[in-house]
Amino acid sequence: MMLKEIAYNRAEAVRYAETWAMRRNPKFPNFDQMGGDCTNFASQCIYAGCGVMNPTPVTGWYCNSLEDRSPAWSGVEFLYKFLITNKSVGPYAAETGTDMLEPGDVIHLGDADGHFYHTPVVLSVENGNILVAAHSFDACFRPLYTYSFSALRCLHILGARIWA
Template identity: 50%
Template sequence: MKKAPYDREKAVSYAHQWAYGRNPQFYNFDLLGGDCTNFVSQAVYAGAGVMNPKPTFGWYYYSLNNRAPAWTGVEFLYKFLVKNLGVGPVGVETDMTQVAPGDIIQLASEGMAYTHSTVIVSVGASPSPANILVAAHTLDTDNRPLDTYEYVNVRYLHITHVNSW
């Protein structure tokens, strides 16, 4: 397995393009619990260029009924990225000082469960919740400062590279 770079510019460009719309190649999950992680997966896929087709524990989307739980589930995406030894993007949980555009932020707004995923589109010179800007679906947004969200916990996922054949 080779380590390939993650194309952050492509991920961010995709996020900007589709922040207020829906790519017709993907199902809109707004009425099935929310579209946030589906949108984030699409942006990460734009930057990674490869899916992981492993049944159940991979990260892929072919259709509404043929997709991995990690494509649309907040916790499943987290677990896939931080434990991925196969093909596809690889991430690490980090703090806000280590994030870059194209990375992911997940928020917990009720109790300890993480329920919302966003993609970072901009980071200020000295990262803070006020100058980390995100794009997201469910409540569609682009260039939204992190500090405008209400949350009780936050985790930052930095995409380190993409495993490829």
């Protein structure tokens, strides 16, 4: 077996985000009462766009249940580290500027101390106007500029890998 590159289906990631932005998919745990559901929702959207999880214990990216999941599935910093460093199965990304964002990408919002706390999903980018979907503070087609944040980190999903 070897790793095979697969395309990230941005349309599917966006369709999923639009469908579930204002409600919860019962197939996944809900983290609203456990610190927020935004990164869980972003992971669901990314999964909809690539169809493959990374089942590596601790450092992977997966969610089978509330009790059987990786930190990267629902934690802002863990998701960032996974997407930026993943060389195995599952999605991977590069940090970029807002000018390189595309639908299906994710953004991390942070404070002045560099603590990132929110993960919206990009739905559309037109003439520099970025519209997002998110959980915790449920939103669908919310302009990014309406959020209050001091730091911004943009993650452009480059693709995914599967075992073939």
